[in-house]
Structures are given as structure tokens and as C-alpha cells.
Amino acid sequence: MVREQTGNARKRRGTSAVVFAACQVIWLTALATGALWHVRTVKDRPELPALRNQPRVIRTLYDDPAVISDEQLALVLQQLEPRLRHPRPKINHVDHMLRFWGVESRFDDPRCLSGHEMRDILLNHHCYAEYWPPPMPPLLTQDALGVAVRTQEGLATSSHMDHTLASVGEVGTPLDYPVITPEGQSNLRAVMERALRDFRLNRREYEWTMLALILYAEDGRPWYSKENQRIDFEILAHRAMRQPLNQGICYGNHRLYSLAALLQVDRNESMLHPEIRNDIIEHLKKATRCLVANQSAEGWWDRNWPDASQSADEPDEEDHHSGSVSPLGRKLLATGHALEWWAIAPAEVQPPREVVVRAAQWMAQQVSMLDDETIVKNYTFLSHVGRALALWRGEFPALIYDRLPREQGAST
Amino acid sequence: MASTRDTQTALSVPLTPVLTKRFVLNWQHLTVCLGLVALYLFCCYTPVPHAGGWLHASHGRWLISHHTWPQQNPSLPLAEGMDFVNTTWLSDVLLAATANVLGMDGICGLRGVLVLATLVLLLRSFYVQSGRFGLAAGALVMVVVAWWPGLGIVGPERFAGLCLAALIWLFCDSAEWRSRAATQRHGWRFTTLRWWSVVVVMMLWANLDGSFILGWLFLFCHATGRLVDLLFTRKSLRRALQSRSLQHTWWLLAAATAATCVNPLGVGMWGELLRWDSSLWGGADGLSRPLALASWSGVAFTFCWLVALIVLRWANCRLRTVDGLLFFGLSLLAAWNEHYVGWLVPVTAMIAMTHLAATRLTDRAAVVRRVRCAEADQPVAFAPLQFSFTFACLLITWFGFALSPLSKPMLGETIWDSAQLYSDATPRAVTAYLHEHPADGLIWCPADWGDWLLWDGPPGTKVYANSQMANLPQQARFDYGRMFRGEPDWKEICDRYDIRMVVIDKKTQDHMVARVRRNRKGWHLAYEDDQTMILRRRHG
Numbered sequence: 001m002v003r004e005q006t007g008n009a010r011k012r013r014g015t016s017a018v019v020f021a022a023c024q025v026i027w028l029t030a031l032a033t034g035a036l037w038h039v040r041t042v043k044d045r046p047e048l049p050a051l052r053n054q055p056r057v058i059r060t061l062y063d064d065p066a067v068i069s070d071e072q073l074a075l076v077l078q079q080l081e082p083r084l085r086h087p088r089p090k091i092n093h094v095d096h097m098l099r100f101w102g103v104e105s106r107f108d109d110p111r112c113l114s115g116h117e118m119r120d121i122l123l124n125h126h127c128y129a130e131y132w133p134p135p136m137p138p139l140l141t142q143d144a145l146g147v148a149v150r151t152q153e154g155l156a157t158s159s160h161m162d163h164t165l166a167s168v169g170e171v172g173t174p175l176d177y178p179v180i181t182p183e184g185q186s187n188l189r190a191v192m193e194r195a196l197r198d199f200r201l202n203r204r205e206y207e208w209t210m211l212a213l214i215l216y217a218e219d220g221r222p223w224y225s226k227e228n229q230r231i232d233f234e235i236l237a238h239r240a241m242r243q244p245l246n247q248g249i250c251y252g253n254h255r256l257y258s259l260a261a262l263l264q265v266d267r268n269e270s271m272l273h274p275e276i277r278n279d280i281i282e283h284l285k286k287a288t289r290c291l292v293a294n295q296s297a298e299g300w301w302d303r304n305w306p307d308a309s310q311s312a313d314e315p316d317e318e319d320h321h322s323g324s325v326s327p328l329g330r331k332l333l334a335t336g337h338a339l340e341w342w343a344i345a346p347a348e349v350q351p352p353r354e355v356v357v358r359a360a361q362w363m364a365q366q367v368s369m370l371d372d373e374t375i376v377k378n379y380t381f382l383s384h385v386g387r388a389l390a391l392w393r394g395e396f397p398a399l400i401y402d403r404l405p406r407e408q409g410a411s412t
Numbered sequence: 413m414a415s416t417r418d419t420q421t422a423l424s425v426p427l428t429p430v431l432t433k434r435f436v437l438n439w440q441h442l443t444v445c446l447g448l449v450a451l452y453l454f455c456c457y458t459p460v461p462h463a464g465g466w467l468h469a470s471h472g473r474w475l476i477s478h479h480t481w482p483q484q485n486p487s488l489p490l491a492e493g494m495d496f497v498n499t500t501w502l503s504d505v506l507l508a509a510t511a512n513v514l515g516m517d518g519i520c521g522l523r524g525v526l527v528l529a530t531l532v533l534l535l536r537s538f539y540v541q542s543g544r545f546g547l548a549a550g551a552l553v554m555v556v557v558a559w560w561p562g563l564g565i566v567g568p569e570r571f572a573g574l575c576l577a578a579l580i581w582l583f584c585d586s587a588e589w590r591s592r593a594a595t596q597r598h599g600w601r602f603t604t605l606r607w608w609s610v611v612v613v614m615m616l617w618a619n620l621d622g623s624f625i626l627g628w629l630f631l632f633c634h635a636t637g638r639l640v641d642l643l644f645t646r647k648s649l650r651r652a653l654q655s656r657s658l659q660h661t662w663w664l665l666a667a668a669t670a671a672t673c674v675n676p677l678g679v680g681m682w683g684e685l686l687r688w689d690s691s692l693w694g695g696a697d698g699l700s701r702p703l704a705l706a707s708w709s710g711v712a713f714t715f716c717w718l719v720a721l722i723v724l725r726w727a728n729c730r731l732r733t734v735d736g737l738l739f740f741g742l743s744l745l746a747a748w749n750e751h752y753v754g755w756l757v758p759v760t761a762m763i764a765m766t767h768l769a770a771t772r773l774t775d776r777a778a779v780v781r782r783v784r785c786a787e788a789d790q791p792v793a794f795a796p797l798q799f800s801f802t803f804a805c806l807l808i809t810w811f812g813f814a815l816s817p818l819s820k821p822m823l824g825e826t827i828w829d830s831a832q833l834y835s836d837a838t839p840r841a842v843t844a845y846l847h848e849h850p851a852d853g854l855i856w857c858p859a860d861w862g863d864w865l866l867w868d869g870p871p872g873t874k875v876y877a878n879s880q881m882a883n884l885p886q887q888a889r890f891d892y893g894r895m896f897r898g899e900p901d902w903k904e905i906c907d908r909y910d911i912r913m914v915v916i917d918k919k920t921q922d923h924m925v926a927r928v929r930r931n932r933k934g935w936h937l938a939y940e941d942d943q944t945m946i947l948r949r950r951h952g
Contacts, residue, residue, distance in 0.1 A: 017653035020662075027666050031682060038683020042495075202490070202887040204908060222493075227885040230493035238492065247907045 048196050049231075050218035051189065053176055055169045058215070058261045060343045063394025067357050072364040073389055074404035077397055079367050079375060080386040082118065083111040089131055091139060092159035093379045094118050099167040100383035105398035115398065119173065122164050123188070124180040132156045142183040146194025159380070160249060162195045166208035169215040192216060199225050201239055207254040210236045214261050220271035233262060234276045241283045245290060245306040250384075253337030256287055260345040267346070284349040291338055292351045299358035301334040302327075329378045332366065335359050336385035343391035360389055437801040440545050444535065444552075445805040448528060449812035451556065456524035456816045458564040462838035463860035463879045465507065465519070465566035466867035468500060472508025473867075475501060481676050487866050489854065489874050490909065491883045497684050499622030501676065503568035511867075516833050517817035519566055524816060526570040527563060531556070533577035534758055537584040541765035551761040554719075558712040558757040569754075572621035576755065578613045579627050580762050582606055583634065610664055615671035618681065624672055625685055626755050629741060631668050635661045637734025701750050709750040716753075716760040717743070727767040735763045842915055843868040845939050845946060853912035856895055861915065876911065898924030903934060906949070913938075914947040 015023075068076075082097035082105075094113070103115040113121075120127040128139050136156050141148050149164045150157040158164045168177075168188065175189040192212065199209050213236070222232035229235075240255040248255055259280050266272045272280070287306075294308035295301060302312035312330065325333070339359055342350060350356075363385050375382060390397040437445075467487060474486045482498060485491040498504070510518040534555060538548035562569070610631070617624040638661050642652035652658060673679050704710050720739055724731070738759050745752040813819050817833075834840060839861045846869045855875050857865060862878030877884060877892050884892070891905045895914075898921060906914065914935070916924050925945060928935070932947060939946040 015654075015659060017650045020653050020659050024662055024666070027669070031669060031679065034679035035682035035686050038680045039686045042683070042687065200885065200887040201493075202885060202891065202908065204904070225885075227887065228495065229885045232493075235493050243907060243910045247910075 046221075046223040047226075048193055049213065049223040050221065051175060051192060051216045052218045053174045055172060055174070055215035056265060057172065058170065058264055058344055060391035060394055060396075061264075061346070062343060062392055064353065064356075064392060066353070067360045067392040068364055068389050070393075070404050072361075072368075073393055073400070076364055076367045076386055076389055077401050077404070079370065080382050081107055081109055081112050083109065084113045084118070085111050087131060088155070089113075089121075090155045090379075091122070091132075091157055092155075092163070094121050095158060095164045095167040096380045096383040098122065099170050100387045100397060102396055102398040103171045103173065105401075115171070119168060119171070122168060123173075123177065125182050126180060138182045140179065140181040140191075142181040142186055142190070145197055146190040146192075147179055147181055147186050148194050148198075149191065160208055161203070161205040162208040162212055165191055165195055166211040166215070169212050175216060196223075197226060199231070200227055201225065201229060201231065201235065205249060206236075206239060207249060207258050210240065210258045211254075211261060214258065214265055219269070233266075233271050234273060237262060237272070237276055237280055241279065245287055246303060250337055251303045251305065251334055253334070253341060256284065257337070257341040257344070259284060260341045260349075263346055264344055281346070281348060284345060288342075288349050288351050292355055295355055295358065299335070299360075299362035300331040301338060301359075302330050303334055305334050305338070325381075326378075328366070328374075329381055332363065332378060332385055333381040335363055336381060336388050339363070339388035339392065340384050343388055356392065360392060363389065435802055436798055437805055439801060440549070442801045442804050442808075444545075444549050445808050447549075448531060448535075449808050451531065452524045452528045452812050453815055455527045455563060456520045456818075457833065458520075458523075459833055459835035460516070460519060460523075460566055460838075461564055462835050463863045465863075467863035467878050467880060468504045468567050469507040469511050469519075470863070470866040471498065471501075472504030472506070473512070475505055476508055476512075485880065485883050487862075487875070487878055488880065488883055490876065490885070490888045494883055494885060496883060497622075497677065497681075499618075499675075499681070499684075500568040500620065502616070502619040503571050503621060506571070507566070514818075514821075517820050520833050521816055521818035523564075523566045523570060525818070526574050530570075530574045530577040533574070533581040534761070537577070537581045537762060538765045540584050541762060542768055547765065547768060551765055554715070555758050555761055558715070559754060561708050562754065568621035569623075572617065572623045573754075575613055575617040575620065575624070575627060576630075576758065579610065579630055580758065582610050582613070583630075584762060607660075607664060607667075611667045611671045614668040615674050618672035618675045622681075623755070626742075626745075626752075628665075628669065628672060630738065630759075631661075631665045633737040633741065634734050635665045637732055637737050640733040703747050703750040703753065707750070709746075709753040712757055713743070713746055713750075713753050716756050719760055719764050723764050723767045731767070735766070739763055838864055839915070839917075839944060840864075840868070841939075841941055842944055842946065846870055846873065849938065849948075851913040851948075853910055855913045855915060856892075856906070856909075856911045857915035858896065858917045858920065859892070861917065865915075876909065896921060896924065898927040900927070902927065912949050916945040916947070918942070918944060 080100070082093075082101055084093060084097060095118075097113070098115060098118040101115055101118075103119050105115040107114065117127070121131060122128070122139070125138050125140055129136075132139070137150065137153075139150055139157060141150065149162075151161055151163075152159065165188075173188055175187065175192060177188045179186045179188055179191060195209055195212065199206070213233075217233075220233050222230045222235075225231050237259065240259050243252065243255070246252045262272070263277065263280055263284075266277060290306040291301060294305055304310045304312040313327065339356060342356060367382065367385060370378075370382075387397055390400050393400055470487055471482075474482065478486075481501075482496060484494060485496040507519070507522075510522050514521065531552060535548055535552050538551045539545055542548055542551075556563075559573075614624065614627055614631075617627050635658075638655075638658050639652060642655050642658055643649060646652050646655075672681065675681055677684070703713060705714060716739075739756075742752060742756040742759055746756045814823055837860075839857075842857070842861065843865060846865070850870045851873065853874070855865065855873065857875055857877075859877040859881045860879055862875040862881075865873055865875055866878060876888075876895075881889060881892065888909075891909070895902050895905055902914075902924070905911070914928075916928070918925055928937075928945065928947060934950055935947040936950055937945065938948040
């Protein structure tokens with residue numbers, strides 16, 4: 001009887017306490033592990049893309065003497081030498097000219113800065129301070145997040161977000177290149193990482209950050225911005241194609257240049273999904289069609305290049321150039337930019353060659369007639385003009401300048 | 413051929429009703445029935461809010477048409493690359509299917525059915541806990557009052573509320589289930605059925621709404637509370653762990669947890685819960701709002717604590733650990749996010765019923781229950797009009813169905829026009845305009861209008877923001893605010909996002925209205941009425 005009651009009591013008890021407790025611990029641990037693994041996967045997402053030390057080179061794809069002759073090109077380039085050796089040269093002139101002439105350029109004209117000197121002004125605080133002495137604040141500042149370039153704070157600062165970074169990248173500056181700030185020595189990688197940490201996809205200026213990524217990103221793998229948004233070249237391409245064609249800095253041309261550069265890199269390294277690649281090509285084709293349809297008889301374009309029925313002279317309150325740029329300046333800006341991105345774009349988005357020739361001939365003629373004052377006033381736009389014309393002759397300006405016939409005393 | 417002897421034989425047999433005493437209702441039942449039907453009709457005919465539910469229906473429509481899991485928010489083009497965790501996919505699909513098949517009537521009817529089912533389950537739970545119908549009805553009124561501001565909402569919250577009520581019912585009615593299991597043949601099926609019902613409810617809840625974590629916490633509190641109580645009584649962890657009922661509860665928790673992993677994210681859903689910045693911890697819009705006492709939620713929260721204090725003061729029986737864990741745990745959550753006050757109220761009522769039943773006339777409650785259980789299935793003697801209240805309840809129920817939108821397919825038109833079921837704030841004129849003049853790109857509109865535009869607008873409608881704008885990148889949210897307030901750079905923002913159409917709510921955006929009236933160069937006024945202005949970009 002007692003034995004039977006004990007057996008019944010055993011039946012009313014459950015599994016052994018140890019076994020039961022162990023089972024509960026096991027499934028709770030499994031749940032916690034799975035959940036924590038998911039959290040770890042999210043937290044371990046890259047906050048920066050993998051970067052390569054040496055930037056890629058975005059090359060021209062064409063060499064056509066019919067676009068511009070040696071003599072015409074020599075005259076244009078001579079007109080646009082970087083005569084910036086004077087106190088307080090505008091920093092946006094320095095970085096535009098560096099991008100135009102390249103780091104290896106040297107000139108006999110003592111008024112000209114060499115490529116190395118221009119780069120030193122941008123990346124070495126001591127050199128910068130010689131031209132912009134205190135109490136002018138420094139161009140570069142360093143903190144825990146990296147090295148920042150002061151932007152849009154006056155003549156002694158860069159004119160656009162990450163323009164300086166993209167410019168030094170386009171002339172082949174490696175990421176381990178030393179950067180001297182008032183706080184000490186760093187390198188260009190710190191500038192790049194700071195730019196990427198500050199990056200927001202929907203900010204007003206993103207074109208040069210995109211170009212810097214095209215130059216320095218190791219591959220097309222995504223990373224996550226400070227807004228926790230996944231950024232890859234496809235999302236950047238969508239961003240660049242989002243706005244109306246002539247919206248954005250320089251009438252939307254920098255977006256087109258960045259897209260053309262992306263296509264060139266993708267051709268060699270397959271960074272884009274084929275569908276996105278096709279979207280970009282269609283977008284550039286659309287831009288080409290607009291340019292072809294709206295080219296003036298003389299060969300130039302203006303800020304209304306997508307639709308010539310709109311007036312280009314009516315002031316546009318959203319156009320940051322409209323208040324300070326002359327009609328000629330607008331035309332040089334629009335025409336030079338168009339030829340520049342065409343020079344690096346694939347064949348399927350090219351216009352009929354006569355369109356390019358007409359535009360190039362107009363630019364060459366205009367530049368040859370400019371006085372020094374007008375040149376200085378439109379230096380930044382003219383840098384695109386000169387670079388575009390050189391690219392259409394198959395080489396970067398500094399390399400081609402050496403072999404061109406020109407007046408005595410001018411050389412690199 | 414019938415004979416008089418046969419007739420006399422028939423008359424001598426006493427007439428007995430087929431129904432048992434269980435179906436003999438009284439005036440209390442009639443009152444509650446009337447109240448529930450009235451509430452059902454109220455929920456059927458309250459205008460549907462213009463935000464929230466329509467977005468979920470849009471997502472459901474997307475899921476039905478694409479047959480795939482969205483990697484990013486399908487309703488916000490600017491949220492490309494942002495994390496998107498869809499925890500309400502099943503609700504979205506159900507809402508979309510209902511709207512597609514039955515239209516607006518179906519949506520309203522669904523809302524009424526869900527609210528009614530939730531309240532019926534809660535009423536049953538409260539009655540089982542207290543044994544007194546009046547007390548249960550009073551607790552139900554408390555729940556309805558606390559839920560009143562949100563009763564019109566159509567969305568995953570309705571499904572989640574039903575799941576919570578089902579869980580409460582499955583636990584409160586466990587004594588009934590066990591008694592049936594003990595007294596009836598194959599009674600073990602009731603225990604198994606209840607067990608699997610809890611598991612199924614949790615599995616469905618994990619796919620209906622992200623608030624399933626509350627259901628899990630409910631089960632966890634029961635399991636932990638049982639363990640603590642056994643530790644106190646048995647004074648030994650080993651002996652406590654050997655308890656069959658404890659093991660039963662913990663195995664139920666394990667099975668329910670496994671069931672919650674049956675969702676498109678799998679165990680990743682639990683990973684999302686560990687991310688405090690996840691939208692799972694927010695309300696319907698994914699945002700967390702601390703409780704403000706000077707609000708409807710704050711008053712409900714205060715009332716819950718008042719009830720808790722009364723119970724503590726007058727309770728004769730010991731407070732169970734599970735009650736304390738549930739109440740204090742939910743109170744902490746509610747203080748952190750007012751969205752959880754809606755969950756705190758029915759749980760407080762459930763706990764209060766238990767202790768109010770224990771404070772007052774416990775024996776009487778137990779006697780009443782035993783008598784009813786004993787007599788419920790017994791035949792009743794014939795008595796005139798004893799089923800009158802029962803028939804009255806049936807009649808009222810039929811009236812409720814006949815007057816509701818769900819009867820339309822069967823009985824024809826109802827007393828209300830479907831058009832009256834839209835709230836006044838619903839921008840129907842905007843979608844009517846869009847159908848005639850579709851937008852050729854992104855539309856900026858107030859976020860709460862975005863839901864309606866996505867649902868009722870022409871296919872391919874793209875909006876800048878909707879009620880889930882917390883999913884947008886920070887810069888986009890910042891720029892949304894500038895557009896809403898009519899800042900001077902609104903045109904630059906439109907250029908940056910390639911906004912082709914701007915829809916303005918004249919009632920809430922007076923600064924924007926004034927600014928566009930002064931200067932809208934590059935835009936033309938395409939439509940205007942008392943509620944809205946629509947601007948379209950010139951030159952495409």
C-alpha cells in the first residue's frame with residue numbers, strides 16, 4: 001500500500017528536476033544566442049567602405065584632332081595656366097586648377113603654381129598659412145573622427161562638399177599621403193573617412209563624395225552611413241539620377257560626370273547590377289539627346305540645356321550661380337562640363353561627333369579672346385573647359401601640354 | 413389513424429425544453445448583450461481614421477501582388493537602404509484581402525467583429541475569474557472606456573488585442589478546462605487542446621503584430637510566478653522544479669517561443685527586440701512616447717494603479733507572484749511608452765477580478781460556480797417565458813448583424829452610406845484629383861495623408877512620407893519638417909528630392925499656405941478647396 005502510494009506520488013511528479021532545468025536552460029540559451037547573433041550581425045555592419053590606397057584613374061576614351069587642333073589647344077591651355085602665385089589665392093581656384101593641371105605640372109611662368117605647390121596648399125597647413133596667414137582660420141581641422149576640410153565659409157575654404165578630396169583624388173593622390181593640420185600630422189585616409197562619416201545621401205551636395213568613392217572604394221560592397229542607411233553604388237546612382245537633369249551644382253553636370261566615371265569603372269570591375277548599369281546608360285543617353293536638341297547654332301549651351309524653350313536669362317532663385325555669373329560664364333560652364341563628361345563616357349551615350357566639334361570650336365574661340373580679368377573671374381568654369389578640350393585629345397592637360405607647339409617660355 | 417387514447421397519452425407526458433439551464437439568460441445578460449451589440453455597431457459605423465490602417469492595407473496589397481518579402485519599405489521610395497522589419501505582414505494581408513473583396517463595408521465590419529470578439533473573450537475571462545456577472549461587466553466597461561479613443565483604429569492593433577484576449581481567456585478559463593478534463597471521457601483532450609491553442613495564438617500573434625512580445629511576457633510571468641510561488645511553498649528548488657504543473661507551464665512557454673519563430677524573420681525577430689532602437693518597441697508609427705499623466709492614457713494608467721491599490725488593501729488572499737510581475741512589468745513598459753497602457757488595462761482587470769473574487773464572498777462565488785456547473789447541463793422543467801431573455805438576446809444579436817455592414821451581401825443596403833464611413837480628415841478629394849491627373853513623380857503631402865494616398869491613389873503613387881516616416885533617413889525627416897512648416901527653402905527641397913507635386917493641408921500648414929500664395933514661381937496651383945491645395949511643378 002505504501003509502495004503503491006509512493007509510486008502514485010512519483011507519477012504525479014514530473015521529469016527529474018535536473019533534466020527539466022537543463023532543458024529550459026538549453027532552449028533559453030539557444031534563443032538568446034540566436035537573438036544576439038542577429039544583433040551582432042546588425043552592429044557589425046561596416047560603417048566605412050573598404051578603401052584602396054591608390055585611387056583609380058578616370059581616363060579619356062577618345063582622341064580626335066577634328067575636335068580641336070594642336071595649335072588651338074596649346075593656345076587655350078596657355079591662357080589657362082594657373083597664375084595663382086599671389087597672396088590669398090581663392091582655394092576653390094587652387095583645387096580646380098590642381099584637378100585641371102594635375103600634380104606633376106610645372107610652369108616657366110613665375111606667376112604660376114606647380115601641381116605640387118597647389119596640392120601642398122590644400123593638404124599642408126604650413127603651406128596654406130603662407131598664402132592665408134593667421135588670423136585666417138585653417139583650411140584643415142583634425143579631431144577624433146578624422147580631418148575635415150572647411151567648406152563654404154569664404155574665399156579661403158573649399159567651395160563644395162568634398163570637392164578638395166575628389167580633386168586630389170583625381171590627380172592620383174594616395175590615401176597614405178601625409179596631411180599636415182594645425183593639430184599635427186595625419187593622412188588623406190583621415191580626410192576620406194571623415195567625409196564618409198559625415199555623409200548623408202540626401203544632402204544638397206553629394207557629387208564629389210560619390211566621385212571620391214568611385215576613385216578610392218576597394219569594391220562595390222555596401223557600407224552604412226551615420227543615418228543607418230545602406231550605401232552602395234546603386235543607391236548612389238539612383239540618387240544622382242533622381243533630380244531633373246539640370247538641377248544641382250553646375251546645372252547638374254557633376255552628377256553626369258560622376259555617373260560616367262562610375263560606368264567606366266564598372267566596365268573594368270563589375271561594380272553594378274546590369275539593370276542599374278542600363279539605367280545609368282539610359283539616363284546619360286537622355287541627357288545627350290537634350291544636349292543635341294538644344295545646342296545653339298554657335299555650339300554652346302546654357303543652364304537651360306535640357307529645354308531651350310525655358311529662358312536662361314531669367315534669374316533662378318535656386319541657382320547658386322545665377323547672381324554672380326555672366327551670360328558668357330554660364331555658357332562656358334555648361335559647355336565645358338558637357339564635353340568633360342562626354343570625354344569619359346562610353347560610346348553608346350556619345351552624341352554625333354559634329355556636336356562635340358562645334359562645342360569645342362566655340363570654346364576655343366571664346367577662350368582665345370578672353371582677357372586676364374575675365375579669365376580670373378571664370379577660373380573655375382574655365383578649368384573644366386581646358387580639361388575637357390585636353391581630354392578630347394586623348395590625354396590629361398599636363399601630359400599633352402608638353403608636346404604641343406606654343407609660344408616661347410611656356411612649358412610644364 | 414390517431415385515437416383519443418393516443419391523444420390523452422400524449423397530453424399526459426410533461427413537456428420539457430430541449431435546451432438546458434445553461435441557455436436560460438436573465439436581464440443582466442440582456443443588458444450586456446445590448447451593450448455589446450451597440451458597441452459592435454458603433455465600431456462598424458465609426459468613420460475610419462485616414463492614417464494607419466490604410467498603410468497596412470497598402471502593404472498587404474503589395475505583398476499579395478509581389479508574393480515576396482520586402483527588403484525595404486515598399487511604400488517609401490526615400491527609405492531605400494534603410495532597415496525595414498515588417499512585423500505585421502499577416503494583418504496587412506488580411507486587411508488588404510478584406511478591402512479588396514468587401515470594400516469599405518468589409519473593413520468596418522472586420523473592425524467591429526474584432527472588437528466584439530475581443531470584448532466577449534475578456535468578458536468571459538472576467539466572469540470566470542470572479543464568478544459574478546455584474547463585476548465582470550463592470551471590468552469590461554473599464555476596458556472599453558480606456559480603449560475608447562482608439563476604438564476606431566483599423567490595423568494590426570485590433571488583431572493583437574484579440575490575441576491578448578484569447579491568451580487571457582485560455583489562462584483564466586483553465587479551471588473550467590481542467591474540470592472538464594477530469595469529468596468527461598477523453599478529457600485529456602481539453603488540456604491538450606488548451607495547450608496547443610496557446611501555441612497557435614502565439615504563432616499567429618508573431619505574424620500579426622510586433623506586440624507578440626507582450627504575449628510572451630504574459631506566459632513568462634506565469635511560468636516565473638509559478639516557480640517563485642512553489643519555491644516559497646516547498647522551500648526547495650529541486651522539489652519546486654519537480655512540480656508537474658510548473659513543468660507544464662515552462663514547456664508551454666518553450667513551445668510558444670518556438671511558435672513565435674515561425675515568421676519570415678525567424679529567430680531574427682527576437683534579435684530585433686534586443687535592438688532598443690527597433691520600431692518593434694514603438695507604437696503603430698514605430699515611435700516611443702513616454703507616458704504623460706495629463707492625457708487619456710495617463711488617466712487610464714492612474715486608474716489602473718488605483719484599482720491595484722484597492723485590491724491590495726482589501727484582498728484576503730495572498731497576491732500571486734504572477735500578478736505582481738504582470739502588473740509592475742506592464743506599468744514600467746507603459747511609463748516608457750504610452751502605447752502599452754492599452755495592454756495594462758485588461759491585464760489589471762484580470763488580476764483585479766481574481767482578488768475581488770477572493771475578497772468578497774469567495775464561498776458564494778465558488779458555490780455559484782459549482783451550482784451552475786452542476787445544473788448547467790441538466791434539463792429544465794417547462795415554465796412560460798423562462799427563455800424570454802434568451803430570445804431577446806438572439807433578436808438583438810440578429811438586429812446587430814442586420815444593421816451592420818457585413819449583412820450587406822445577404823440583406824442589401826444598410827442604413828449608412830459607405831461614403832459616410834470615411835473620416836472628415838480623409839483627403840478623398842486629393843485622390844479623386846490624382847485619378848484624373850496622375851502625378852508623374854514623387855508627391856509631398858502631410859505624412860498622415862500619405863497612407864490614404866497610397867491606398868486610394870492610382871497605381872504607382874509615390875509619396876515622400878507616410879505614417880511610418882520614422883523609417884526615413886534623418887535628412888529626409890528633417891527636410892519633411894521644413895516643407896511642412898513652409899520654410900523659405902521649400903523649392904530647393906523639392907528640387908533635391910525631385911518632388912513633382914505638393915499637397916498642402918490648409919488646416920495644419922498655414923505658414924506653407926501663406927508662403928506659396930506669396931511666391932510659387934516654377935509651380936502652379938492645380939487644385940484648391942477648403943481642405944487642401946495641390947501644386948504641380950511647371951515644365952514637367
